[in-house]
Amino acid sequence: NAGVTQTPKFQVLKTGQSMTLQCAQDMNHEYMSWYRQDPGMGLRLIHYSVGAGITDQGEVPNGYNVSRSTTEDFPLRLLSAAPSQTSVYFCASSYEAGSPYEQYFGPGTRLTVT
Amino acid sequence: AQSVAQPEDQVNVAEGNPLTVKCTYSVSGNPYLFWYVQYPNRGLQFLLKYITGDNLVKGSYGFEAEFNKSQTSFHLKKPSALVSDSALYFCAVRGGGSARQLTFGSGTQLTVLP
Numbered sequence: 001n002a003g004v005t006q007t008p009k010f011q012v013l014k015t016g017q018s019m020t021l022q023c024a025q026d027m028n029h030e031y032m033s034w035y036r037q038d039p040g041m042g043l044r045l046i047h048y049s050v051g052a053g054i055t056d057q058g059e060v061p062n063g064y065n066v067s068r069s070t071t072e073d074f075p076l077r078l079l080s081a082a083p084s085q086t087s088v089y090f091c092a093s094s095y096e097a098g099s100p101y102e103q104y105f106g107p108g109t110r111l112t113v114t
Numbered sequence: 115a116q117s118v119a120q121p122e123d124q125v126n127v128a129e130g131n132p133l134t135v136k137c138t139y140s141v142s143g144n145p146y147l148f149w150y151v152q153y154p155n156r157g158l159q160f161l162l163k164y165i166t167g168d169n170l171v172k173g174s175y176g177f178e179a180e181f182n183k184s185q186t187s188f189h190l191k192k193p194s195a196l197v198s199d200s201a202l203y204f205c206a207v208r209g210g211g212s213a214r215q216l217t218f219g220s221g222t223q224l225t226v227l228p
Binding site for chain 2: 004031033035040041042043044045048050056058059090092097100102103104105106107108
C-alpha cells in the first residue's frame with residue numbers, strides 16, 4: 001500500500017511552458033484534491049474531485065486544469081507556467097467528500113518557474 | 115466562508131515543558147477540525163481530529179487538542195515537549211453537512227529547544 005504518490009519531486013519550467021503533475025492513490029478513495037503551499041499562506045485548494053469524472057474548482061484554480069478519468073489518478077496540468085506558480089504542490093485523498101475523514105497527503109512536488 | 119486563524123507564526127518551548135499551538139476557526143454549522151504536522155521536505159501527516167462528542171481529543175505522538183465551541187478554538191497541546199516535535203503545524207476546518215473543502219490555517223512553526 002503506497003498511499004498517495006506524486007511525480008516528479010522537483011521540476012524547473014520556463015515561463016510559458018506546460019506540464020502535468022502526476023498524482024495517484026491506491027486506497028480506493030473517492031475524494032482527491034490539489035493544494036499549493038506558499039510561505040506564510042498555509043495550503044490553498046486548487047481543484048478537487050469527488051469521484052471519477054467529477055471535478056470542481058477550489059480557492060485558486062486559475063492557470064490549472066484537472067481531470068479524473070479513474071478513481072486512482074488525478075493529474076494537475078499547468079497550461080502556461082508563470083513565475084507566480086512557483087510553489088510546492090501537494091496532492092491529497094480521503095475516503096469520502098464532505099465527511100469527517102482525514103486527508104492523506106503525498107510527498108509534494110517542488111516547482112520553480114523562471 | 116470558512117476560515118482558520120493560527121495567530122502565532124512561531125512557538126518556542128523548552129524540552130520537557132508543556133506546549134500549546136493555538137487555532138481559532140469560523141464556519142457555518144458544526145465544524146470538523148483537524149491538526150496536521152509537516153516535517154521538513156515532507157507532506158502533511160494527520161495528527162488528530164474533532165468530529166463530535168468529548169471536547170478533549172487525543173491523537174498521535176502524545177498530542178491532544180481541546181475543542182471550545184464558545185471560543186471557536188481548537189488548540190493543540192502536549193504535556194511534555196520533545197525536540198523531535200519541532201515541525202510546522204497546521205490547523206484545518208471543514209463545515210458539516212455537504213461542505214467539501216478543507217480550509218487550512220497559515221501554519222505555526224514549533225521549535226523545541228534542548
